[in-house]
Amino acid sequence: MPRQLPPGVGHFTGRTQELATLSTLSAQALRDGTAVVITAIAGTAGVGKTALAVCFSHQVAEQFPDGQLHVNLRGFDPAGTPLPPAAAIRRLLDALDVPAQRIPTELDAQTALYRTLLAGRRMLILLDNARDTDQVRPLLPGTPGCLVIVTSRNLLADLIAVEGAVPLTVDLLTRDEARELLERRLGPDRVAGEPTAVDQLIDLCAGLPLALNITASRVITHPGTPLGLLAAQLRNTRSRLDVFSAGAGTANLRAVLSWSYQTLTAPTARMFRLLGAHPGPDISVAAAASLAAVDCDRARNTLDELTAAHLLTEHIPGRYGMHDLLRGYAGELAGDLGEDGRAALTRLFDHYLYTAATAMDSAFPAERHRRPRIPVPDPRPPVPAGEPAALEWLAVELPSLVAVTGYAAEHGWPGHAVRLSATLFRYLDSAARFPEAITVHDHARRAACRTGDRTAEANALVSLGVIDGHQGRHQQATGYLEQALSRYRETGDRDG
Template sequence: MTFGERLRGLREERGISLAELARATSYSKSYLSRVETGRRPGNAALAAACARALGVDPDRLGPPDAPGTGVAAPGNTVAAGAAAPPPPAVPVQLPPAPGVFAGREAALAELDGALSSARPRWGEGGPRVWVIDGMGGIGKTALAVRWAHRARDRFPDGVLFSDLAGHGSAGAPREPGEVLDGFLRALGTDTGLIPPGVADRSALLRTLLAGRRVLLVLDNAAAPAQVRPLLPGAPGCVVLVTSRTRMAGLVVRDGARRVTLDPLPEEQAVELLRRTLGPERVDADPAAARELVRRCGRLPLALLVAAERALSRPGLTLTRVNEELRSDRTRLHVLAAAADGDSALRVVFSWSYRALAPEPARAFRLLALHPGAALTAESAAALLGTTAGNAGELLDVLADVHLLELEAPERFRFHSLLQVYGRELAEGQDPPRDRAAALDRLYDWYRQGADAAGRLLEPGARPAGAAPLPGVRPPVFAGVPDAVAWCEAHLADLLSVIRYAALAGRPPAAWQLPFALWSFFHRRHHRAEWLNAARIAVAAAADSPDPRALTVSLVLLGTAQVHAGRPVEAEIHLRRGLERCAADRGDPESECAARNHLAELMLRQGRAAEALELLEPALPLGRTIGHRWAERVTLTNLGDASLRLGRLADAERLLLEALSLRPTGTDHRTEGLALLHLGTVHRALGRLPRAVGCLRRALELHRAAGDRWAQGRTLEQLGHAFAALERPADALPLWQEALDLMTETGDPRAATLTAQLAGVRGGRELPPPGAPGLRRWRGSAPGRG
């Protein structure tokens, strides 16, 4: 008995309806139904939630079925007391296989031919890029995912999957850099090691895939240029691309093989209906079934939507479904003879839409305005101006009739063509003011969430905009991890909203959202995304009536370029921002920020005297605006600059003052940097026990903040302190750990520390304490970074 069958049996035994179980477990009714019927796999979290709701021991439900299995085969049990081996640490990003699939034997056989046992490594001697192309709704994704599941065991190093959003959405296709970022993280790359540029990310992906056998499924590609940076160089890897274009460039230049899909042959289309509706219903009127197949243009997606219409009304015959089609001659003509897949599908989509009650029909139209594709109850509530509970119920209704797809529990996604159809309906039926208000609420919901996350990540940071609009319930976070998780989960949609706002001529959203996200971009090393968002912000801010828009956007772009390793561009934009502050004299917060970020750039370049001169006016600005966090950052940077110039008394005074300030919330990063610099001052002055105390506390704070760059610098200085105490056994492991972190984060100090460690291990003396040591490290004292 499968997991789903056991779940249904226990539920019915206790007299609990599927709707009641859905409310008790916080899973949607449609998702639970698919699990019970075997169309979706269960998981451990679902099993635990259902056991609690049903009041049974989890053993009664048993473990969820393994992917691709039904009833457990005899002889496959694990011996008592034996531990099952851990699963391999490889990415498996494939979405579930299609619940209903028919036909495509020739296409599957062509793909299977590449898996011949005569080829020990698929891709050697044959194409390593395959393109599945065809019209919208033809079933490209279903074929790709179906075959990928069949071939999964031939790729022991994993499967990577990404929807490139190439067609159907009003937003721009996904940037290759965003996709590469996700792939590199899935392959285990530390966030701090992901380079900002697309070319460098592409090279790193090829390096990681060299010698490995990985399948990459790139769904819904727009053009060859979007795909090329994602191609591995190793022959053991294979790329499967789906697109509504023929991708001729990939065929000509990259040796791709094309598999073009046509509409299903009639018998296979009828078989798809039989598997969806059940053989009894189709075989009862085979002539009506064949007529329905013809009217759907033999398109799989159109057939599935039509079948769902029939399934929703068990007494509805296929003859009656065909009669409903005949009632609209214009639409019948488009459906029967249109060469354009979009036109054919609009008619089929309208069947499900016309069956909706007024409230879910309005929800379908307004939800389709979302610039991205993913929807949660909270983001849907913002668009609709309702509560999250009501929005969740509406999402379930739309998912039940396949106007939305259930991507994961409580997370829904539009099919791109359905989203286009919904937008057309909204433009024809909803007044412009209603559509604009819905988008304004959505923009505001994302901004409020980004603002709240930013204030947790950087206490004292000012909000990007005003109070929430009426009808907007901002996200609430329990702490920093919760805020970071929200930003990561919504990152793709946040970027889509920023791009769409700029294209739609909505400057506030286009510059306020990037400004609100800057601390998240910085903390999580999303450098390419930060740069792209900041560039959009600057362009949009130029058209904004808000006088501070362009100033803060220039500072944002300059700061992004500092951390992306583009110092020349960074200085240009930061100085432009500073010039605007000097001219307006109306934005002390932006001026303080510009001075600090420009000073950080100078400190990185060894221009400590210039940094000090730039920072001195920033301190009264920080005090004027009343943000202790800004004042503390300025004091810490002033202390760093004084330390680099050898003004140890000034550095100590400034750093102690910085540490005496207590801004609202926790700020491990700035406090840790101040202690790092203060510990370095104590070491230079021969106060070695105090230096050790400061540096140990700084290390704790940097570890709590997850700042690996600062951890490396702190470990290096702590090693120096122990060396000066003539405790080389304590110093050497600290330096080795520091070297590992510096190498990982690309810190230029790694080369110096490598040479120093080699000298110590070669028998030369440790660096002496005092002034000679000061000269040794003064030129590279830790900066804010």
């Protein structure tokens, strides 16, 4: 009787809901006489898919008395070569004690023999690290009584649609689960002794189990290092991924992420690199289309492929983001873009500036003459139609607009920073978005100072003065306005 499950993870933490879902499927497999029960566990690299599958498989192993099979399909192997279905099924036939001389040479015949041997048996089959459905399909039993657990970084939509697999997405750990993991690795006293540092480490690790475990290993191997010092090192390291390495292979976060990246098609890999250059927290389909210089349909296709590969998350319909460690990895790749990257960011900043200007014209048409006129960029982005849609776009995109203004001011697009400040003034003022307003206008002021544009500097100073006045900081507001008056006098601008 084969019992091939790998050892469980001693510090496995959380996943209560996911284990409950798997328990329901296991019970279905035991009572259902009409179908094979398959679950497809998916999630980003390092999130603990295999750990969950192995932990659950050990919990229910005795419910499948005819044995447990396991094969690593190497779908995201560092060598880049997934295990062929023929090789995988040969391993399963070997585990079922089939003599070599009885094993056919053709894959279809091997699959038929495999399914014949499983007929009438209650077995658990763990197919780990699958690249795609084609790799999995020949390994599925043909009759009920078995539970098949498949793990993959990809969504395996065909397996769900055609074979009826039940999808289960493994997300990042919650703060409480991450803390429990660190307590198991480091001991509750160590964690309780530096609660602030522990919270910082959890944030810096983005709740990713692999990153948390690598961090814990650094503490264990350097027991005298305060957790606060390690948090400071992670926070201050230019490339945080350098710290998340406990060796080679699966203990190296950068390497683990690279195995997912290497499976992408060329257009999707390019989109991933370009997203690493985007300064905002998330991105819309239209903005991604401008970034990559493609139409919205092609942009959506590449974003969906990245989402299926769990290198992006569609956290609300039509908006895509990634956790900080994935963002750091994409940012490293973006560093190699050269002129293509600068051209892409120019298109992206043109997109935000033009769409913001169009939205402001819809929401505040009476002040159109006071805002800079923005030329239509190429490609021309879709724009919100009507005041409600315009205000909604401004509210949703505000975090990106603030980030873009700052990045543009500091990295060579001062004109975009200045015009975004002038364009967004009335929205930020009327919506009382004062913290964002101060950030935007101050970036514009700094950009104008660096380029010697006294009029733009004066306009930004006026905006800062108005915002401070609204908040009752009258002395500071007066200071800004007096500086603005001085700049206007220097340029002979009597209107300002």
